[in-house]
Amino acid sequence: MMQSSRHAKAHTGSGQSHGHGHREKSKSQKPSGKEQKSTPTPTTNSNTNKPRVSFLFVVNELNFSHEPLPGDSSLLTDQWGSEMPPIRSDAYSLETAGTVFRYADGAVSPAPGYVWLPSNGPSQPGCMAFVDDNNMIAGIPKWYKTQSIFACSAHLPIIVAEGDVSLGSWMRRGCTCDAVYDQTAYPRWDMLHFSSADGSGVSRARIGSLGCPYVGGKSPSWIPSLVPRSFKNTRVETQSVGLAGELPIVLALMAFHSAAGRASEIFARRLWWNHRWVGPTNAPVGYPLSGGVPRGFLVNVCLDELDDPTRPPEYYAPMVEAIENLEWYGILVRD
Structure with missing residues (x-):
């Protein structure tokens, strides 16, 4: 856990890329904005107006070198020659x-006081934090989920992995703010899959091969705007009613509509609002061109509540359950 006396190296919005190659320590930067910040109100208080489902999220763009690293004769590709993101941490520079x-019952808006603290050096993870008016860390929100999502090419459209792939062999298995590492496991990439066995017409994005490499409903309105055409289901008769599943994946699919280094603009412009996608209906401009460089995001989702080690797990359980129900029983993007 970070100490509250640490000065926050705060990044409050998408900016320019920090370049390629090795990660570099960021310079101290005070959060922007003139909002009056105070300790966040717990989502489980007695306020009858509190949202039923609330969480925090940040979409960071991953930057990496597009040249073979020392000891490598070529760039990493799959077995059919499609270029993939690097798996070595020394290929990545600081994320943008x-x-x-903050998401609250369908409404999405910036979360005053919350920032993304970038990594402190090679193989060190970043972290979401709440900072006070003196730019000091006042708390860390309770972690929920971190995933990496890349678009590579028309033949390798969307691949996903648990955790922060820029950490390479030091990829964390748990919270991005704990001290537990797995020093042997490299990131495992999976093709985007969908689970839709319930016949509801809701396609739930997921990691792994337990689902299908195509959506679960007919004529979804979010193909090709959020999901590439190659995932279209040409055999199903059930009409599509929406997109759901892993939150980081769905958020990243929206972010591909942004220009390089400007993923936050998608959410600041409220292109995702009240579970509707109101952005472009065509394929994202951020997909790599044929023979281009893969593009990817690191998406971090936290509870809308500061982590308090004195509280029992049962305190956070209803908040976690509410988010899980939204992912696996609700709809994130309605048709």
Whole structure:
């Protein structure tokens, strides 16, 4: 856990890329904005107006070298020759930090006081944090989920992995702010899959091969705007009613509509609002061109509540359950 006396190296919005190659330590930067910040109100208080489902999220763009590293004769590709993101941490530079947003019952807006603290050096993870008016860390929100999502090419459209792939063999298995590492496991990439066995017409994005490499409903309105055409289901008769599943994946699919380093603009412009996608209906401009460089995001989702080690797990359980129900029983993007 970070100490509250540490000065926050705060990044409150998407900016320019920090370049390629080795990660570099960021310079101290005070959060932007003139909002009056105070300790966040717990989502489980007695306020009858509190949202039923609330969480924090940030979409960071991953930056990496597009040249073979020392000891490598070529760039990493799959077995059919499609270029993939690197798996070595020394290929990645500092991520382009995004704005921290709050989702509350379908409404999405910037979360005042919350920032993304970038990594402190090679193989060190970044972290979402709440900072006070003196730019000091006042708390860390309770972690929920971190995933990496890349678009590579028309033949390798969307691949996903648990955790922060820029950490390479030091990829964390748990919270991005704990001290537990797995020093042997490299990131495992999976093709985007969908689970839709319930016949509801809702396609739930997921990691792994337990689902299908195509959506679960007919004529979804979010193909090709959020999901590439190659995932279209040409055999199903059930009409599509929406997109759901892993939150980081769905958020990243929206972010591909942004220009390089400007993923936060998608959410600041409220292109995702009240579970509707109101952005472009065509394929994202951020997909790599044929023979281009893969593009990817690191998406971090936290509870809308500061982590308090004195509280029992049962305190956070209803908040976690509410988010899980939204992912696996609700709809994130309605048709």
